[in-house]
Amino acid sequence: MKRALPTACLGLLVCLLASSCTLTRPLQANPIPPQARADGARYIVVTVKNDARAQAERPGSTPRGYDAAGRYGVTASASAQVRALERDYGLREISAWPIATLRVHCIMFELPLSAARATMIARLTNDQRVESVQPLNQFSTESTPQPPLTYNDPYAKLQTALRELAIEAAQQRSRGAGMQIAVIDTGLDFDHPDLKGRVVDHHNFVDADEATFRRDLHGTEVSGVIAAVADNGIGIVGIAPDARIIALKACWHVAAGPAVCNSFTLAQALEAAIVAHADIVNMSLAGPPDPLLARLVAQGAAQGTIFVGAVGRAGSGNSFPAELDEVLAVDCAEDGSANPHHLLAPGHDVLTLVPNGHYDFASGSSLAAAEMSGIVALLLAERPHLTTAELRDLLQHSSRRVDSPAGEILAVDACRALTAARAGGRCEQPR
């Protein structure tokens, strides 16, 4: 039985194949033809004994420097054996080089068309002239290629939050498929081309005005951030573009200022979300503490639903339901919340959907909460049984400082959170 070809020979062959080794002097081998690099199945690697002595570069010269030991050459005996092997087995030398360390001559042979590689190796193994023989094995580097995600959505480059939250990298692992997110908000434009197929159900707990439902701004903005269709050639990319939305209208726009809701409409919407077994409930709203709503949130959380809430305006005193333990509280990263329990995401100039197929920039913790709901969907799609406490811990520990149009901000990193949730893998930003 012949010895396996030594590791050193393999290593250098890999270097040749990968063209990634920096050598202090060129190898004494011919270039490897493209077909051998593309498909090594028709090639074998053979060594024959080569007892050449190291000699000076030229007779009479004084060896010095790196070449002081002289070049290791190929003996006439080794060359003759190679020619004999070619003749006897129909082989064709592709490349060769003498391995000084092993005192062998190493040859890559191309097999004759009629020969099976395994058969040829078996025959050569029994040939006394052959020191070792093996297949030309293929190796690969151990970094996983990360093709850049090049969204074809024309406004994606203006979505700075995608970079700040590491969404592109995260979406290489998860896009929130299978997740249902109940958006308790105003109505929304479920016919918006960038929400096509994303809104699977809708209910109106305010009135029976379907036309107004579709023209409502705030719910459209929030839903667009969460689930706008990716790579459809229009508009923007949602944080969780494969998630589905259940639109629950509990709030309505008034002549000026923010939209409003009340205990009664919100309770109905919460109940509907719980009955629908929504994975996530997004509440981009804030008000005073409300016992009935708190009981419903507790019931939903016990059932496994994850609640995400927007932190209210500073000084408003309205921080319900975000203040509940069962709710992931989210604030604008640009505002630099001092509350260590708040999760932070970009909330200024967030590009999103508006009714009638249009787009606009909007600001506020409503948008930051929507981003967080999308990130939670990415995580739950991979680890469905994560609890609210586990999610809060994962997201807080993933947070990092990033540059934004408003300056440096601290924000969660979706890709790092995903990596931690899966206890492995790497997180690489698309180039």
Place this chain on the structure above:
Amino acid sequence: MSRSRPPAPSYREGPRVRVVFRAALSVEGLGAILHQAGAHIIDGPTDANVYTLGFAGAGPAPGVLEQRIAALRASSDVLFAEPLGAGNDPR
């Protein structure tokens, strides 16, 4: 509802357009685009370089507005151009 506010417009009347220009656009280039669209800046830029444009007087009629937006989008120096007030917009 919690906070959700757009870049504050200065004018309530007349059509408005939200625009993002290419960052390297010169002042002269910006002026030429505005002149061609018959528009003027009424707000911006925000941190994200977002502008709000208005139109002189009562502004163009709806069909004309769409043409002017199309002209803005046709410029390689305009990255984003969208009309405002498309829905139940309390802004």
